[in-house]
Amino acid sequence: MESIRLNVSLLRKRVPNLTKEAKSIGLRPATVSNLCTGKIPLARAEVRTLVALAQLANCRVDELILTEEKGIKIETGIKVIDLFAPLIKNGTVGLLARPGMGQLALLAEVFYRLKQQRYQTLLLNPKKEDAALIDLKNEANTITKTVEETLQAFSEHCDGQDVLLVVDRAHVVSGELEAMLSDERSKQCKSLTTFLVDLTGEAVDDELPFGPLDTIWKFDPMSVAKKQYPAIDVLLSLSENYPLEQPENRLQQEARRTLRRYSELQSLYAVRGYEHLPEKESSDFNRGERLKAYLTQPFYIAEPYTKRPGQSVQSLQLFTDVQDLLTGHFDHIPANELTYIGQIVRD
Structure with missing residues (x-):
């Protein structure tokens, strides 16, 4: 799905005194202002208005129209994310984790991978310091200290670019994030995908910790205890607005069902003894x-520590592997041989 909006950045660069110039050629300043801020949807603008603005800016009409992709999956190559809770372009992701569960390492890995796809990566430095921020800072193209600095970065470094932005929950609670995303300068990005983190760990206990979200990545303490990373809880992590194709949707549901049943049996027979399983x-x-x-996976950013090369798995291969796992094609392979690999190598 796509929506359209006015290329305000181009207009203001070409026509610094926009409202004055618009009035001089018979356009209502209020109309032009409302089109720029989005109060009037571009789809409702008269053709003659767009033509007049294009003449003012000395550009083609199509150059004044930007398309925004909605519900488009950003492929990360991280298996557990791409299968259960895909990253959505222009969406907002909330990470629910207590300290030490690997949320910042996961974000650093996402930054590293998507920089290869020419995404600009921004970090609005959290108000609470955390030693684990070092990897994320290393992968951020730009680090800002304030909302105003972030808006300036949108203008100076991100005009017309796909952008990933990490913001701490403190900026959500204060209302600064909402104000920032409403600012005209944030609309200069081609796309803006936002990650919300909470370094205090309090968000886990709140019913609506970040407000409306497109995607939730909830972290699983049991996976952390077993050192199974990324420690995403596949039963409670999801993307609301990403329409999986029907076969993929069925496969995702079957994978979730299998892992839910595995978790139940693990709890039930841990005491009774697994030898009593029917x-x-x-x-x-x-x-x-x-x-x-x-679903465990080596990260590129962790190579110096784990001595394991990072692995990336494309979605087509991911869904093939999961399908074969669920249908028993790999029943002969011990689980420990599937830990921290990329795709499954066929004989």
């Missing part, structure tokens, strides 16, 4: 265990 339950348990292992 045959049918044993099959579900083992496939869930393999899928859980497969």
